[in-house]
Amino acid sequence: MANDSTATSQPKFLQHHFVDAEQQFDSAKMGMWVFLVTEILFFGGLFAAYIVYRAWYPDLFVEASIELNTVLGTINTLVLIGSSFTVAMAIRAAQLNQQKKIVINLAITIFLACVFMVIKYFEWTHKFHLGIYPGQFYTFEGIPHPKASVFFSLYFLMTGLHGIHVLVGIGLMIWLLKRTFNGEFSSKYFTPIEITGLYWHLVDIIWIFLFPLFYLIE
């Protein structure tokens, strides 16, 4: 990190192995995109499983989807879109050096993410209450289809993995808040907010697909 010859001209955030702040920013951002590629393929395995099973048992998905609450799913979609908007606003605030607005937008994002998880908690516990568990633990008798548990195994795996990503996102936002309070971000350096934003938008995009695939099959 220490590079005495240029220490006076280099900003504190600039690592010595980068030519300048611009190159450091672009590298970080590209690295994040490479990570998002692995994330897409990580979820992609589950989406592939979904497609295979839906092709095998089209009737199952129509029958089982009725158990999911479309209203709660819609509210959660709007909540996540709202949080994507506030993250984008937080990045804008950082670019314009508006410290207070970074804090406000990150705080709203954390709040919306928590609302999402609370709604998800009520949805999941309601299912558990009915005996709708993944795999062999499935005991619900309300759906006549013999493969009913397959739909809910996919549901719990996909929304569960997505939920874990939301929780990680909340942790990242809290970390960003702390660093904002430390005064680390400005129009010159906002890389962590930018790439956390990319992650958060991807989590939003995943949900944009999960929502119609599970909730909107009538």
Place this chain on the structure above:
Amino acid sequence: MTGHHISTNKMLLQVAGALFLLTLLTVGIGYLQLPHPWAIIAAMGIAIFKATLVALFFMNLWWDKRFNAILLLSALGFFSLLVGLTLLDTLYRVPIIPEF
């Protein structure tokens, strides 16, 4: 740093508003119970359009270095390979294995 795109409040609000309306639209279309292939086509069409809006204007790919967009497209390419090759097996499987 120069060269970073700073989105305007208005633009971000318009994108968020479009995403809100498209969500309500896809729910509305869901209640219409369109005949078989059309319901899934409409739902996925709207979802892809929404995802594109997020990627282009929230994730800034519209103004970004093209390489990042190529990375995203490569992920979608590999995902298509995964799904395509898997379906070549599962769609044309003779039911030797009884039900799984």
